[in-house]
Amino acid sequence: MNGLMLVARREITTQVRTKGFVIGLLITALLVAAVSFAPKVLGGDDSYTLGTVNSQQLPLQAAAPDTTFEWRAFPDEGAATQAVLDGDVDAVLVNGSKVLTDGKIDDELGVLLQSVNREVKLGAAGVSIPPLQMQSVGADTRYESARAGIAVVLVLVLFMLIMGQVMMVAMGVVEEKGSRIVEILLSTVRPWQLLGGKILGLGTLGLINLVTILVVGLGSAMASGIATDFPPGIPGLVAAVLVWFVLGYAFFAALAAAFGSLVSRQEEVGSVLTPLTMLVMITYFVAFYATNDATGTLATVVSYIPPFSSMVMPVRMAATEVPLWQVGASMAAMVLAVLAVLAFGAKIYERAVLRTGARLKLGDVLRTK
Amino acid sequence: MLEINELRKRFAGGPGAPAAKIALDGISFAVRPGEMFGFVGANGAGKTTTMRIVMGVLQADSGSVTLRGAPLSPDDRRRFGYMPEERGLYQKMRVAEQIEYFGRLHGMSATAVTKATDDLLEQLGLTERKNDAVQALSLGNQQRVQLAVALVHDPELLILDEPFSGLDPIAVDALATVLQERCRGGVPVIFSSHQLELVERLCDSVGIVSAGRMVAEGAVADLRAAERNELRVVVRNPAPGWADGLPGTVTVDGDRHTLRATGGDDQEILRRAVKAGRVEHFGAEQPSLTEIFKEAVA
Ligand SMILES: Nc1ncnc2c1ncn2[C@@H]1O[C@H](COP(=O)(O)OP(=O)(O)OP(=O)(O)O)[C@@H](O)[C@H]1O
Ligand SMILES: [Mg+2]
Numbered sequence: 001m002n003g004l005m006l007v008a009r010r011e012i013t014t015q016v017r018t019k020g021f022v023i024g025l026l027i028t029a030l031l032v033a034a035v036s037f038a039p040k041v042l043g044g045d046d047s048y049t050l051g052t053v054n055s056q057q058l059p060l061q062a063a064a065p066d067t068t069f070e071w072r073a074f075p076d077e078g079a080a081t082q083a084v085l086d087g088d089v090d091a092v093l094v095n096g097s098k099v100l101t102d103g104k105i106d107d108e109l110g111v112l113l114q115s116v117n118r119e120v121k122l123g124a125a126g127v128s129i130p131p132l133q134m135q136s137v138g139a140d141t142r143y144e145s146a147r148a149g150i151a152v153v154l155v156l157v158l159f160m161l162i163m164g165q166v167m168m169v170a171m172g173v174v175e176e177k178g179s180r181i182v183e184i185l186l187s188t189v190r191p192w193q194l195l196g197g198k199i200l201g202l203g204t205l206g207l208i209n210l211v212t213i214l215v216v217g218l219g220s221a222m223a224s225g226i227a228t229d230f231p232p233g234i235p236g237l238v239a240a241v242l243v244w245f246v247l248g249y250a251f252f253a254a255l256a257a258a259f260g261s262l263v264s265r266q267e268e269v270g271s272v273l274t275p276l277t278m279l280v281m282i283t284y285f286v287a288f289y290a291t292n293d294a295t296g297t298l299a300t301v302v303s304y305i306p307p308f309s310s311m312v313m314p315v316r317m318a319a320t321e322v323p324l325w326q327v328g329a330s331m332a333a334m335v336l337a338v339l340a341v342l343a344f345g346a347k348i349y350e351r352a353v354l355r356t357g358a359r360l361k362l363g364d365v366l367r368t369k
Numbered sequence: 370m371l372e373i374n375e376l377r378k379r380f381a382g383g384p385g386a387p388a389a390k391i392a393l394d395g396i397s398f399a400v401r402p403g404e405m406f407g408f409v410g411a412n413g414a415g416k417t418t419t420m421r422i423v424m425g426v427l428q429a430d431s432g433s434v435t436l437r438g439a440p441l442s443p444d445d446r447r448r449f450g451y452m453p454e455e456r457g458l459y460q461k462m463r464v465a466e467q468i469e470y471f472g473r474l475h476g477m478s479a480t481a482v483t484k485a486t487d488d489l490l491e492q493l494g495l496t497e498r499k500n501d502a503v504q505a506l507s508l509g510n511q512q513r514v515q516l517a518v519a520l521v522h523d524p525e526l527l528i529l530d531e532p533f534s535g536l537d538p539i540a541v542d543a544l545a546t547v548l549q550e551r552c553r554g555g556v557p558v559i560f561s562s563h564q565l566e567l568v569e570r571l572c573d574s575v576g577i578v579s580a581g582r583m584v585a586e587g588a589v590a591d592l593r594a595a596e597r598n599e600l601r602v603v604v605r606n607p608a609p610g611w612a613d614g615l616p617g618t619v620t621v622d623g624d625r626h627t628l629r630a631t632g633g634d635d636q637e638i639l640r641r642a643v644k645a646g647r648v649e650h651f652g653a654e655q656p657s658l659t660e661i662f663k664e665a666v667a
Contacts, residue, residue: 006473014462181457184518187424188447188474354426356455368381 003189007197008204011172015205025209029216035153036220048109051092051100053080058093058116143231150230150237151291151318157213158245158311159284165206166252166280170260170269172198177353178264191350199253203246210245214238233321240327241314247334248310252280254338254345261352262360272359279307287311294319304330306337371423371526371557372399376432378418378581392418393429394581400526400557400574405548407568408561409658410578411666416561417454419578420530423559424451436526447475450524452532454561456515458503465490465499468517475522482521489517492547494540509536516544520551527551529560533567545571569658579666592661600635602628603650604642611645625649 015021047068050060057071072089074080077100080092084102091109092100099105099113122129176182176194185194218234221227255276263272290299290312303312303322309330316322352365378393393415400406408416421427423434425446434441459467465486472482490496493513503511512535519529527548533541549571552558562568568575569589577585585592604611606624615638617630626646630638642648656664 003474006470010470014459175459176457179457179460180453180455181459183421183424183426183453183455183457184451184471185474186426187449187451188471190443 003193004197004200007189007194008201011198011201012204015168015202021205025212028209029212032213032216033220036217036226037224048091048106049089051080051083051089053077053092053094055093055096056120058113058120060112060116063116063119064112143229146229147231147319148291148294151294151315152288153217154241154318155284155287155291155311155315157210158241158248158314159280159287161206161209161245162249162252162310163277163280165202165249166256166276167269167273168202168205169199169253170256170273171266172202173257173260173349173353174263174266174269177261177356178266180356182353186354191353192346195257195346195349199250199257203249203253206245206249207242210242214241237314237317240317243331244310244314244334247331247338248283248307250338251307251310251334251341252276254341255279258345258348258352259362261349262362262365264356264359268359283308283311287315290315291319304333306334309334370399370401370437371559372435372438373397373419373423374433374435376419376422376434377430378415378422378427379430392581393422393432395432396578396581396583397432398576398583398586400559402557403552403555404557404574405552405572406557406559407572407575408559408578409563409565409568409575409662410561414578414666415581416578417530418581420451420528420559420561421453423528424449424453426453445525448522448525450519450522450527450529452515452519452529454530456512458511458514458518460504461502463500463502464495464506464514467503467514468521471518472521475524477522485521485523486517489520493517493543509540512536513540513544516547520547525556527556527558527560529558531562532560533562533564541567565658565662575658577662577665585661585665589658589661592658593655598631598653598655600628600630600633600638601650601652601654602630602638602642602648604628604645605647605649607642607645611641615641629654 046066047070049070049072050057051072051074053074053076060067060069072083074083074092077094080089080094080100083089084092084100087102090101091105091113093113094100105113119129173195176185182194189197218227218238221230256273259272259276260269263269286298286302286308290296290302293299294316299312299316302308303316303326313322313327313330317327348362348365351368352360374397375395376393376397377395378391380390380392382389396415396419398406408419410416418427422429423441425441425443436445462470468486468489469482472485473479477485486499487496490499493516495510495513495517498506498510503514506514512532516529516532519527529548532544532548536544545567548558548560572589574586574588575592576583600617604626607626612619612626612628615628615630616633617628620627620629628638628642639648639651642651
């Protein structure tokens with residue numbers, strides 16, 4: 001196994017073994033599951049229990065296919081009233097002419113009962129009314145709210161994971177520099193192997209996190225049934241999100257390693273990383289703005305500009321349909337940027353990581369050979 | 370044979386140290402296979418800088434380091450064992466795991482590294498601590514781990530920057546034994562130290578650096594021979610003026626007169642002393658390495 005892989009493996013095993021990593025992963029999974037079930041729990045009731053006293057059941061199912069109805073027959077109005085008051089049934093139809101409820105009836109149920117009742121009565125009188133044909137002349141907006149929701153969640157996940165892993169890269173670099181262990185390491189492995197291994201290892205951990213989130217999220221969405229509201233093309237979106245995470249993480253991690261290598265103490269990591277954290281935040285804010293206006297000019301233009309594209313393009317892809325060539329072009333630009341930043345980061349790192357002591361200036365490091 | 374040729378290194382002034390500083394001023398020396406080489410010199414003389422350049426963690430401004438006549442490559446260095454002056458270990462990693470990790474980085478297989486680690490832990494008396502995190506160890510024990518990290522891959526050459534500092538006498542002996550064993554196996558060992566008696570006891574050769582240059586180099590015995598040996602004669606209760614006309618100086622302590630002389634006819638001095646009184650001591654004084662050192666860097 002070569003140096004790079006050994007370094008990456010150490011990063012992974014060290015982290016995976018910490019309590020923090022395992023607990024963090026569990027909490028993330030629980031949170032994601034909770035978020036996926038929340039609309040189901042908090043959202044309106046879409047199953048009703050109805051009663052009849054001396055009445056025919058109304059064909060509600062045909063009018064509202066997504067809702068489930070359960071019917072119960074009651075011998076007389078007294079028993080029915082008691083059941084309504086006990087909350088056993090939502091409403092009871094009495095003699096085909098009256099509905100008993102506890103307080104004001106649920107709007108949706110009320111409208112449904114009235115219109116189906118009217119239809120049944122008219123039908124009995126020989127009048128049949130063809131249902132109105134619905135036709136959208138605008139864009140397909142059926143999935144609009146689902147898409148927007150997915151985009152918001154995605155960009156938040158990307159932001160948190162990238163930020164978290166990037167900080168770990170910087171802290172790891174400073175740990176090795178500050179403890180001087182880098183001196184022995186660099187007498188056995190090349191700087192690019194040490195840096196590359198660290199970025200690779202911590203990136204893999206980030207991917208493990210991301211995959212967990214996606215699997216738990218999609219799994220619970222399917223289990224809770226809200227997945228039926230999802231737009232088509234989810235597998236493609238998931239694949240794209242994985243790629244965008246890798247690209248965005250690689251970009252910011254290379255910069256984090258370069259900035260981190262300028263200082264020798266953990267206390268200085270925060271301040272030396274400020275420009276970078278600002279950049280990640282700006283990327284996040286732009287992407288968050290884009291969730292509201294995914295088809296706007298700003299979102300469209302910025303989705304091609306690295307590193308903003310790493311979060312804005314996934315937002316666009318989630319929120320609207322983006323032609324494949326646009327995704328390809330944006331990814332290509334990002335790949336080039338990542339390569340450039342990796343080369344730059346490796347150069348800074350190589351020059352700075354053995355110069356312990358006071359905080360170095362980026363300019364000085366660039367000037368000295 | 371490892372050869373260090375005319376290394377020069379100048380540190381530019383920075384925020385912490387405004388003036389530029391010449392750390393190495395053309396230092397040269399060679400270490401032969403199976404040789405234990407003691408690297409001594411005052412603080413700031415340039416020992417650490419030289420070792421860092423040999424290990425490739427610092428670039429020289431000019432000069433070269435060659436192994437068997439060819440410039441050192443990264444692959445050569447991977448087969449070296451290095452203990453830096455500023456110790457560095459992963460504090461949270463376990464002792465055995467850490468040693469194994471470095472063994473793997475040096476290209477060892479997983480099985481070979483496990484065995485080598487166990488053997489080393491045994492030799493260095495760390496077997497019981499193998500599963501402890503490094504940060505739970507005392508400084509001296511951390512230093513033993515550091516040494517194990519330098520030794521695990523059966524290095525071709527050892528470069529140790531002050532390996533004995535901070536060790537108790539028993540650990541010093543244990544480390545000395547380990548180094549002598551490696552040395553007998555043909556591995557050249559270069560180590561720096563300020564404990565000159567230790568260097569004198571262990572080393573085949575010493576190099577004395579001063580202000581970035583090698584001011585004396587060779588076997589301790591040769592360095593001694595190069596010094597003008599001093600004759601010391603102690604005479605009890607001699608006749609006054611007994612040493613008149615002899616070279617050297619006389620110091621008097623009660624009835625004991627001590628003559629120290631370099632050069633001159635020692636037989637003549639002996640005759641005069643015997644005539645003057647009771648001769649308690651007559652002999653050439655071997656300078657200690659400490660004296661040679663002080664002389665050389667003066
Ligand atoms: N990174 C650096 N920046 C500036 N000057 C340095 C640097 N490293 C070493 N020096 C200077 O180079 C000179 C040689 O230092 P070096 O550490 O090699 O000495 P040494 O012989 O190992 O001393 P000691 O016995 O104290 O360990 C010193 O004057 C030191 O101040
Ligand atoms: Mg030193």
